[in-house]
Amino acid sequence: MQEISWGIAPIGWRNDDIPEIGAENTLSHLLSDIVVAGFQGTEVGGFFPEPEVLNKELKLRNLKIAGQWFSSFIIRDGIDKAEQDFHEHCKYLQAVDGDVAVVSEQTYSIQGERYDVFKEKPRFTDEEWGILCTGLNRLGDIAGLYNLKLVYHHHMGTGVQTLCEIDRLMENTEKKVQLLYDTGHIYVSDGDCMSLLQKHIDRIGHVHFKDVRHSVLEQCRKVGKSFQESFLAGMFTVPGDGCIDFVEAYHTLLENHYKGWIVVEAEQDPSVAHPLEYALIARKYINERLLLVQD
Numbered sequence: 001m002q003e004i005s006w007g008i009a010p011i012g013w014r015n016d017d018i019p020e021i022g023a024e025n026t027l028s029h030l031l032s033d034i035v036v037a038g039f040q041g042t043e044v045g046g047f048f049p050e051p052e053v054l055n056k057e058l059k060l061r062n063l064k065i066a067g068q069w070f071s072s073f074i075i076r077d078g079i080d081k082a083e084q085d086f087h088e089h090c091k092y093l094q095a096v097d098g099d100v101a102v103v104s105e106q107t108y109s110i111q112g113e114r115y116d117v118f119k120e121k122p123r124f125t126d127e128e129w130g131i132l133c134t135g136l137n138r139l140g141d142i143a144g145l146y147n148l149k150l151v152y153h154h155h156m157g158t159g160v161q162t163l164c165e166i167d168r169l170m171e172n173t174e175k176k177v178q179l180l181y182d183t184g185h186i187y188v189s190d191g192d193c194m195s196l197l198q199k200h201i202d203r204i205g206h207v208h209f210k211d212v213r214h215s216v217l218e219q220c221r222k223v224g225k226s227f228q229e230s231f232l233a234g235m236f237t238v239p240g241d242g243c244i245d246f247v248e249a250y251h252t253l254l255e256n257h258y259k260g261w262i263v264v265e266a267e268q269d270p271s272v273a274h275p276l277e278y279a280l281i282a283r284k285y286i287n288e289r290l291l292l293v294q295d
């Protein structure tokens with residue numbers, strides 16, 4: 001793998017958490033838009049087909065799969081059940097030649113619920129933290145069997161959201177549990193995305209570049225919107241269109257010899273934010289501000 005591969009997630013076209021939005025966007029449409037926008041790959045969306053069909057569509061466009069989201073319920077269902085489900089997940093990822101298994105613990109998550117995501121996030125007990133970290137170490141071993149990296153996705157509205165919670169997760173898991181650094185989630189949670197990057201740079205195995213519209217964030221916080229209401233209101237956008245300084249984050253990754261994917265990921269309502277238009281905005285920003293490519 002080259003040092004850094006650039007991808008864009010299907011979430012701007014279709015959203016697994018709200019399947020009705022963007023339902024008209026087919027796999028061919030999405031993949032062809034990704035080629036037009038000049039990205040090298042994507043992540044697996046919930047509507048993606050079986051490996052043989054997907055592999056053919058990817059090959060025709062010279063695209064690659066970076067990884068796929070896995071909702072773990074280690075605390076709710078126990079480690080053995082999570083292991084069984086994770087094996088299936090890894091088999092699929094291996095069959096589509098993916099690199100990372102993106103894990104997010106969804107026990108008590110409110111990311112799909114109508115609660116105020118700014119005030120009502122869950123918190124794990126000490127006992128639950130112990131179960132979660134033990135379970136993640138076990139899933140890390142399983143990922144290794146399939147030649148995959150397990151990367152943990154900190155997420156708004158979950159028990160692993162703030163920098164303090166991420167610190168605890170990193171301290172109590174082994175190196176086989178790496179971290180997915182999502183700029184948008186940590187910015188919305190803590191108002192800063194550099195502290196996490198600097199603190200855990202050695203454990204970062206995957207990156208989501210998600211930008212935030214600060215004024216929309218503040219409005220959503222003020223009225224106590226849920227996670228879904230917030231992104232439908234336009235809280236997230238592509239890099240270069242919001243308030244995050246990706247130059248600083250990108251240089252920190254380079255200075256620390258980060259190798260792997262950087263995936264642009266901006267959930268918006270595709271009927272409001274044209275997915276290809278926003279993919280092109282992201283690519284232009286990456287070329288001009290991060291890669292310093294001249295037209």
Ligand SMILES: O=C1C[C@@H](O)[C@H](O)[C@@H](O)C1=O
Nearest residue numbers: 016017069153182208265
């Ligand atoms: O990586 C992600 C996957 C989505 O399912 C999630 O809700 C989104 O916010 C995200 O960052």
Ligand SMILES: [Co+2]
Nearest residue numbers: 153182208265
């Ligand atoms: Co993400």
